[in-house]
Amino acid sequence: MRVYVLNGPNLGRLGTRQVDVYGATSYADLVGLCEATGRELGLDVTVRQTDAEHELVGWLHDAADERAAVVLNPAAWSHYSIAVRDACALLRGPLVEVHISNIHAREEFRAHSVVSAVATGVICGLGVDGYRLALHHLATRADAAR
Ligand code: DQA
Numbered sequence: 038m039r040v041y042v043l044n045g046p047n048l049g050r051l052g053t054r055q056v057d058v059y060g061a062t063s064y065a066d067l068v069g070l071c072e073a074t075g076r077e078l079g080l081d082v083t084v085r086q087t088d089a090e091h092e093l094v095g096w097l098h099d100a101a102d103e104r105a106a107v108v109l110n111p112a113a114w115s116h117y118s119i120a121v122r123d124a125c126a127l128l129r130g131p132l133v134e135v136h137i138s139n140i141h142a143r144e145e146f147r148a149h150s151v152v153s154a155v156a157t158g159v160i161c162g163l164g165v166d167g168y169r170l171a172l173h174h175l176a177t178r179a180d181a182a183r
Contacts, residue, residue, distance in 0.1 A: 038179040039105040042071045042168060043096055044086040045112030045121075051137075051165075059137050062165045071108075074169050078176035090120060097124035106130040106178075108171040110137070115150040126155045131178060133171040136161035 044064075047054060052063030062070070068084045075082030087093050093114070100107050107128060114121045115136070125132055132155070139162030140147040153159050158174070160167040 038175065039081045039103055040075065040083070040108060040172065040175055041096060041100045041105055042082060042084040042108045042172075043093060043100075044084075044110045045093060045114045046088045048110060048112050049086045049088070058143075060164050067165050067168065070165060071168050071172065074172045078172060080172060080176055080179070082172065090114060090118060094120055094124045097121070097128065101127040101129055104129045106175045107132045108135055108168060108175070109133070109152070109156075110135045110168075111150070111152050115140070115152050116146055117151065119151060122151045122155055125152055128155075131157040131175060133157060133174060134159045134161075135167040135171050137164055137167060138162060 049064050051059055051067055052061060064086060071082055071084045085096060097107070107130065109125065109132060111118065111121050111134065134150065134152050134156040140150065160171055163170065
């Protein structure tokens with residue numbers, strides 16, 4: 038199963054960015070964790086990060102064309118980007134939305150994600166382990182489809 042792990046703005050700064058909120062794992066370590074989990078589960082995992090909204094929309098279009106599964110941390114775009122939500126709604130494979138922090142226990146403006154209504158499921162507040170759990174879930178679905 039092809040899986041895109043897509044990350045929105047500022048997530049490239051993981052490891053130095055608000056370590057008390059997002060933890061000490063660097064973005065490079067996160068990429069390594071997702072790739073290692075993909076290998077372990079037999080998933081074809083591609084990990085990407087962008088600070089440019091149009092780039093994320095393009096990657097979501099590609100995932101839709103390929104009927105691929107997506108693990109998406111839309112970061113700040115979660116809270117206001119209708120363009121990202123609409124691109125997510127085009128997907129034809131499962132979409133797991135991941136947030137490293139518990140968005141419900143922070144500022145009020147973070148509690149609502151415009152993406153969640155079009156996601157298959159949402160994981161938040163479990164740190165970078167959320168990505169590993171999302172990939173495990175997708176592997177289970179891939180098994181069920183066989
Ligand atoms: C985040 C939460 C968002 O509110 C924030 O803008 C991020 C990261 C998370 O992973 O916890 O950049 O999506």
